[in-house]
Amino acid sequence: MTDTEDVTRGFRISRRGLFVGGAGLGGAVALGAPAAVAAPELWRRPGASGAPPVAGLHLQFGADASGELVVSWHTTASVSRPRILLGTPDGGLGHTTEAETTTYRDAKSGTEVQVHHARLSNLRPGTDYVYAAVHDGAAPELGTARTAPRGRAPFRFTSFGDQGTPTLGKLSGSAWVNDNLGSPSAGDVTAAVEAAAPLFHLVNGDLCYANLSTDRVRTWSDWFTNNSRSARHRPWMPAAGNHENELGNGPIGYGAYQTYFTVPDSGADPELRGLWYAFTAGSVRVISLNNDDVAYQDGGNSYVHGYSGGAQQRWLEAELARSRANPDIDWIVVCMHQVVVSTVDKFNGADLGIRERWVPLFDRYGVDLVVCGHEHHYERSHPIRGQQPNDTRTPIPADTRTDLIDTTRGTVHMVIGGGGTSAPSNKLFFSPAQCRVITGVGPTDPTTGKKPPIYVLEDAPWSAMRDPDHAYGFAAFDVDPGKPGGNTTITVTYYAVTGPYGSVTPVDHFTLTRPRGR
Numbered sequence: 001m002t003d004t005e006d007v008t009r010g011f012r013i014s015r016r017g018l019f020v021g022g023a024g025l026g027g028a029v030a031l032g033a034p035a036a037v038a039a040p041e042l043w044r045r046p047g048a049s050g051a052p053p054v055a056g057l058h059l060q061f062g063a064d065a066s067g068e069l070v071v072s073w074h075t076t077a078s079v080s081r082p083r084i085l086l087g088t089p090d091g092g093l094g095h096t097t098e099a100e101t102t103t104y105r106d107a108k109s110g111t112e113v114q115v116h117h118a119r120l121s122n123l124r125p126g127t128d129y130v131y132a133a134v135h136d137g138a139a140p141e142l143g144t145a146r147t148a149p150r151g152r153a154p155f156r157f158t159s160f161g162d163q164g165t166p167t168l169g170k171l172s173g174s175a176w177v178n179d180n181l182g183s184p185s186a187g188d189v190t191a192a193v194e195a196a197a198p199l200f201h202l203v204n205g206d207l208c209y210a211n212l213s214t215d216r217v218r219t220w221s222d223w224f225t226n227n228s229r230s231a232r233h234r235p236w237m238p239a240a241g242n243h244e245n246e247l248g249n250g251p252i253g254y255g256a257y258q259t260y261f262t263v264p265d266s267g268a269d270p271e272l273r274g275l276w277y278a279f280t281a282g283s284v285r286v287i288s289l290n291n292d293d294v295a296y297q298d299g300g301n302s303y304v305h306g307y308s309g310g311a312q313q314r315w316l317e318a319e320l321a322r323s324r325a326n327p328d329i330d331w332i333v334v335c336m337h338q339v340v341v342s343t344v345d346k347f348n349g350a351d352l353g354i355r356e357r358w359v360p361l362f363d364r365y366g367v368d369l370v371v372c373g374h375e376h377h378y379e380r381s382h383p384i385r386g387q388q389p390n391d392t393r394t395p396i397p398a399d400t401r402t403d404l405i406d407t408t409r410g411t412v413h414m415v416i417g418g419g420g421t422s423a424p425s426n427k428l429f430f431s432p433a434q435c436r437v438i439t440g441v442g443p444t445d446p447t448t449g450k451k452p453p454i455y456v457l458e459d460a461p462w463s464a465m466r467d468p469d470h471a472y473g474f475a476a477f478d479v480d481p482g483k484p485g486g487n488t489t490i491t492v493t494y495y496a497v498t499g500p501y502g503s504v505t506p507v508d509h510f511t512l513t514r515p516r517g518r
C-alpha cells in the first residue's frame with residue numbers, strides 16, 4: 001500500500017487511514033496561547049459500527065475574526081467524541097478541540113438533527129490553518145481556514161442571498177423535482193464565490209427555503225452539501241430570512257437555523273440566540289440582523305413581526321454607537337434580508353417597517369453599506385441620508401455620482417438576491433424606476449392563512465443601478481485600508497454568474513470611500 005501526500009503537507013493519507021503529523025508529527029501547534037497537545041491519532045476505515053459520516057462541514061467566525069473560528073458539522077444520529085484536530089500547513093495537526101453538540105427535532109418529520117460545534121480561540125491573526133473534523137467511527141473530513149487580519153489590512157469578502165439548492169428533493173409521481181425554489185444556478189454561484197476566494201462570505205437570508213419543502217431536513221442537508229465545498233474553507237456568515245422561519249421549529253420558527261450555526265454571541269435571550277450578531281474583520285464591523293422582527297410583510301411560516309419586543313432594536317443602536325465610536329473601525333456593513341429599496345413590480349417590494357425602525361439608526365450612526373436579498377435580482381441605491389415626510393418615508397439621495405461614493409454622506413443599499421433561486425425578478429423592473437412599499441398588512445386571508453400586504457407606490461429618486469439582463473450573481477468587496485491621514489476604500493464588483501462551473505461576467509463596478517480613522 002502506498003501513501004500519497006495531501007496538498008496541505010501537514011498530514012498524509014494512506015489506504016489504511018489518515019496519519020496526523022507529517023514532518024511535524026506529534027508536535028504542538030502554536031495557536032497564540034498554551035494548548036494541550038494530543039498524541040498523534042490514527043484513523044482507520046470506519047468499520048461495521050454504522051457511525052454516520054461527517055456532513056455539512058462549515059466555518060463561522062467568532063466576534064473577533066482575527067482569533068476565533070467555529071467548525072461545525074451535522075449528523076442525524078448520536079456520535080461519540082466529536083472533535084477537531086487543528087494545525088498549520090507546515091506543522092501538521094496536533095491540537096485537539098472537543099465539539100459541543102446542539103440539537104433540534106424537526107416538527108414536520110420528527111427527525112432529530114445533531115450539530116457539532118468546535119470553538120477555536122487564541123488563533124493568530126491573518127494565519128492559515130488546516131483541520132480535520134471527526135467523531136468515533138467516521139472518516140475525517142478535512143478543511144482549511146484563514147483568520148482575519150487584526151487592524152487595518154486589505155482583504156476581500158463576498159455576498160449574495162436567496163439561494164436554494166441545485167438538488168431534487170421531492171418525488172412527484174415517478175419524477176423527482178426541486179420543491180425549495182432552487183435551480184442548477186445555486187451550485188454555479190457557489191463555485192463562483194469559491195473561485196473568488198474571499199476571506200468570508202455573507203449570505204443575505206433565504207438560505208435554502210426549507211420551509212417550503214416536503215423534507216426540510218433533506219433540504220438543509222442538500223444546502224450544506226452544495227456549499228461545504230466553499231464553507232469548509234472560509235466562513236459563510238448568514239442572516240436569517242423569512243424562509244428560515246419553519247413552522248414548529250423553535251419558539252418563533254428559527255430553531256433549525258439557530259442550531260446549524262454558532263455565530264458570535266449578542267447577549268440575546270436563549271430563544272433569540274443567533275438571530276442577530278456582529279463581528280470584526282480588520283477595520284470592518286459586520287452587523288447581521290433578522291428584520292422579520294420589524295418588517296411588516298408576512299413572509300414566513302408564521303407571522304413574527306415584533307417578536308423580540310424591541311430587544312434587537314436596542315442591541316442594534318448600542319452596537320452601532322460602539323462601532324462608530326471605535327477608532328479602529330472604519331467601515332460598518334449591515335447584512336440583512338428584507339429590503340429598504342426595490343424597483344421591481346409584482347414581487348415583494350420595499351418594507352416600511354425597516355424604513356421606520358432601522359433606517360434612522362443607519363443615518364444617525366453612519367452605516368456605510370447594507371447588503372440584502374429578498375428581491376431576486378441585483379440593484380443598488382445612491383447613498384441615502386434622511387427621508388421625505390410622506391407615507392412611505394422615501395429615502396433621500398445624498399449624491400448621484402455612481403462610480404465613486406463618499407459614504408460619510410449616506411448609506412449605499414445593495415439588493416443581491418440572485419444566489420440561485422428558480423424565481424428571479426430581474427425581468428420585473430419598473431420603467432421608469434418606481435418602488436412598491438409595503439406599508440402594513442391586512443387581516444388574515446382564510447384561504448391562505450397569510451396577512452396580505454398593503455402597497456403604496458412611490459417614485460425612486462434613490463435608484464442608482466439595476467441589472468435586468470442577469471438573474472444570478474454575487475458581489476465582491478475589496479477592502480483597501482489606505483494610508484494614515486488619507487482615505488480608505490472598498491472596491492465593489494457585481495459579477496453575474498453566466499454559466500456552469502462558476503463562469504462570471506462583471507456587470508457593475510464602483511468604489512466606496514471614507515476618511516481612514518486615526
